[in-house]
Amino acid sequence: MNQDKSTRYRIGKNESPVYVSEALQDFSSHWRHHLGTHNKRNLFVLLDENVELAFPDIISDLFDDRFHNVHIKKLKGGEQLKNLVVATEIWDELSALNADRSWVIVSIGGGTLSDLAGFTASAYKRGIPCVFVPTSLMAMIDASVGGKNALNQGSLKNQIGTYYFPQFVFVFPRFLKSLPEEEYRSGYAELIKHALLHVNNNLWNTLQNRDMSELPDASLLASAIRVKMKIVQTDPFENNKRLFLNFGHSFGHAIESYFIDHNKPVKHGEAVASGMQFALYMSVKKSLIASALAEKLSSMLESIYPFPQNLEMNELINYMRHDKKVVHGKIRIILFKDFGRFKIDFATEEELLVAFSEFIAKKRA
Ligand SMILES: NC(=O)c1ccc[n+]([C@@H]2O[C@H](COP(=O)([O-])OP(=O)(O)OC[C@H]3O[C@@H](n4cnc5c(N)ncnc54)[C@H](O)[C@@H]3O)[C@@H](O)[C@H]2O)c1
Numbered sequence: 001m002n003q004d005k006s007t008r009y010r011i012g013k014n015e016s017p018v019y020v021s022e023a024l025q026d027f028s029s030h031w032r033h034h035l036g037t038h039n040k041r042n043l044f045v046l047l048d049e050n051v052e053l054a055f056p057d058i059i060s061d062l063f064d065d066r067f068h069n070v071h072i073k074k075l076k077g078g079e080q081l082k083n084l085v086v087a088t089e090i091w092d093e094l095s096a097l098n099a100d101r102s103w104v105i106v107s108i109g110g111g112t113l114s115d116l117a118g119f120t121a122s123a124y125k126r127g128i129p130c131v132f133v134p135t136s137l138m139a140m141i142d143a144s145v146g147g148k149n150a151l152n153q154g155s156l157k158n159q160i161g162t163y164y165f166p167q168f169v170f171v172f173p174r175f176l177k178s179l180p181e182e183e184y185r186s187g188y189a190e191l192i193k194h195a196l197l198h199v200n201n202n203l204w205n206t207l208q209n210r211d212m213s214e215l216p217d218a219s220l221l222a223s224a225i226r227v228k229m230k231i232v233q234t235d236p237f238e239n240n241k242r243l244f245l246n247f248g249h250s251f252g253h254a255i256e257s258y259f260i261d262h263n264k265p266v267k268h269g270e271a272v273a274s275g276m277q278f279a280l281y282m283s284v285k286k287s288l289i290a291s292a293l294a295e296k297l298s299s300m301l302e303s304i305y306p307f308p309q310n311l312e313m314n315e316l317i318n319y320m321r322h323d324k325k326v327v328h329g330k331i332r333i334i335l336f337k338d339f340g341r342f343k344i345d346f347a348t349e350e351e352l353l354v355a356f357s358e359f360i361a362k363k364r365a
Pocket of ligand 1: 079
């Protein structure tokens with residue numbers, strides 16, 4: 001416990017804080033603080049198999065024999081987990097264990113596990129506590145922060161979900177060491193998005209001046225988490241400002257679905273990065289920002305996530321039409337005004353088609 005203070009952060013003043021710490025033993029003190037002594041609780045742990053393979057010692061240190069009863073369910077992280085069949089399996093196992101409301105569901109894994117943990121905990125006996133230990137960059141800075149969870153309904157992503165806050169989130173940056181490169185790149189796109197959402201350009205400048213291949217440390221992770229947490233605290237139920245977090249997502253989700261249907265799936269973050277490029281172009285078109293600034297931001301994105309070739313906009317529009325972001329036939333888009341300042345806007349399909357062909361022509365020029 002004698003580590004430098006700069007390696008530890010608490011984000012969020014009230015309940016459900018996020019702790020970022022490079023000291024593993026901090027997990028125990030946060031647990032005691034939020035959930036009481038270890039031997040009082042029974043745990044149902046959802047553990048990502050890849051994380052267990054990479055860090056068996058860390059996992060056994062987290063859940064040592066001080067806990068009353070630790071039931072571990074090992075899972076292969078991925079979208080295939082986010083459905084009611086897997087959720088029901090978990091509820092059945094909890095019932096078979098006679099789990100009451102003193103039990104705690106803990107997830108150790110990426111965003112698919114924290115979504116599953118949050119959802120199952122929110123509904124079992126009308127709510128039992130949960131704790132998230134995110135292990136992917138996406139989960140650390142995004143999925144485990146903000147109290148939203150969701151399961152997929154068939155091919156429709158994130159259709160079924162609740163708002164439910166974990167008792168606390170414990171971010172341990174060392175987990176990133178085993179994260180596959182493509183997963184890291186995907187999470188990094190959300191880090192860039194958080195930098196755009198930050199009211200000044202400090203976080204953006206930090207990203208500009210660092211080598212992307214160097215893994216984010218506790219301080220950088222805490223800054224990114226703070227950006228999301230601040231927005232969530234002003235608008236927890238997504239009536240207004242929280243929608244800004246969807247920057248790049250209307251178009252990004254369409255790209256994601258497009259490539260799934262063309263049997264060439266791309267990572268969520270890559271698709272969102274392309275969505276952000278198009279949203280920046282739309283922001284210039286709507287005179288919200290100067291083209292020089294949009295160019296600068298866009299070229300940073302393009303240098304890491306080249307915009308996909310040969311996209312068929314008519315097909316993309318089709319996917320956008322089925323998105324949750326359609327209101328009265330118009331597609332909701334989030335536009336960029338400045339760092340931390342966005343506009344919630346709507347566009348017709350015709351407008352999007354015209355803008356997209358101009359955008360592509362400009363890219364080819
Ligand atoms: N609830 C929210 O607010 C919110 C926000 C953003 C994303 N999400 C959800 O999060 C999910 C995406 O999260 P994700 O990218 O973490 O996906 P994921 O959970 O599928 O993890 C991605 C892959 O990385 C592996 N992995 C994770 N951590 C690892 C580690 N430390 N070492 C080695 N391998 C590791 C997993 O096994 C998996 O194969 C999506 O389902 C998305 O909808 C939710």
